[in-house]
């Protein structure tokens with residue numbers, strides 16, 4: 001849940017660039033592993049202000065995102081191999097990383113989990129020091145001395161962690177304390193969690209500004225989905241933020257935020273080692289991200305489709321459609337959509353990014369009412 005953690009990059013090159021067997025994992029979790037998937041200066045240019053325009057939702061996200069990703073300073077240029085061919089269109093490779101939360105309660109367990117994350121195809125691990133320690137006030141499990149906690153994080157930085165994640169409440173102080181010692185490619189993630197809801201775009205924008213003002217290299221905002229339409233507000237933030245941003249919406253209704261982050265500018269998503277072993281509600285497994293949703297194929301121009309229902313997680317439609325999309329090289333992704341109110345869902349996700357939906361119970365009759373045209377046969381069925 002909470003985020004006082006250190007992250008290390010894993011060794012995996014992108015799947016299509018694999019020419020030799022993967023290097024065997026190292027035996028220590030807090031040591032930087034060689035051959036990072038992205039050049040670490042990918043996001044080294046810090047932009048001075050967060051320019052979030054207050055565009056109401058629903059928003060046409062794809063154009064904003066396309067403009068951003070095509071700027072030379074912001075293109076995915078980590079290496080030639082980061083580009084992939086999808087159909088006839090050459091697309092920039094998906095820039096979002098998959099990070100596996102590692103939550104063992106001993107160092108040995110964490111090392112084992114780190115190796116497993118690497119085997120499964122994660123790019124990073126988040127070493128959840130709070131499974132050992134973390135303050136209760138941000139949802140974690142640590143109740144010890146705050147200075148000791150921050151000292152442990154500084155030590156992790158010195159020992160080679162690529163990122164340290166600190167909560168907004170302590171960020172300025174922490175960042176000031178490491179100013180002289182910060183290694184060149186090391187970055188501070190400043191995070192904020194909301195376990196109740198997802199605030200308005202305006203409130204999220206204010207929060208983003210405060211995070212940026214704290215000196216964050218990367219900002220992380222995790223909120224809770226009360227309704228699936230909450231995710232649109234998070235996409236708005238990640239699409240418009242001028243610093244690398246992790247924007248995730250917790251809970252099953254927030255699943256889209258975890259799958260589509262590459263489309264809407266999110267820096268990374270969390271994928272678990274095993275089903276149900278989550279560090280926050282709603283996290284998919286690494287395997288689901290990679291094999292079910294074809295995460296590495298998703299980019300700014302990917303069209304979104306999905307199955308609307310309640311419940312919906314049991315639906316096999318995403319397996320069938322994503323497999324079909326992949327086999328014909330179609331740039332689309334098909335997701336599970338847990339919807340409470342069909343009309344408000346359709347109103348929110350009406351941009352060209354959302355290209356089509358299937359609908360199952362209990363929304364079929366509501367779907368009929370939302371249609372512009374109804375086939376006579378369908379009318380008969382619903383009479």
Ligand SMILES: O=C1C[C@@](O)(C(=O)O)C[C@@H](O)[C@@H]1O
Nearest residue numbers: 001002003101222270279280
């Ligand atoms: O802050 C975050 C995001 C997170 O809460 C999530 O929603 O996936 C998971 C945490 O492990 C991490 O520290």
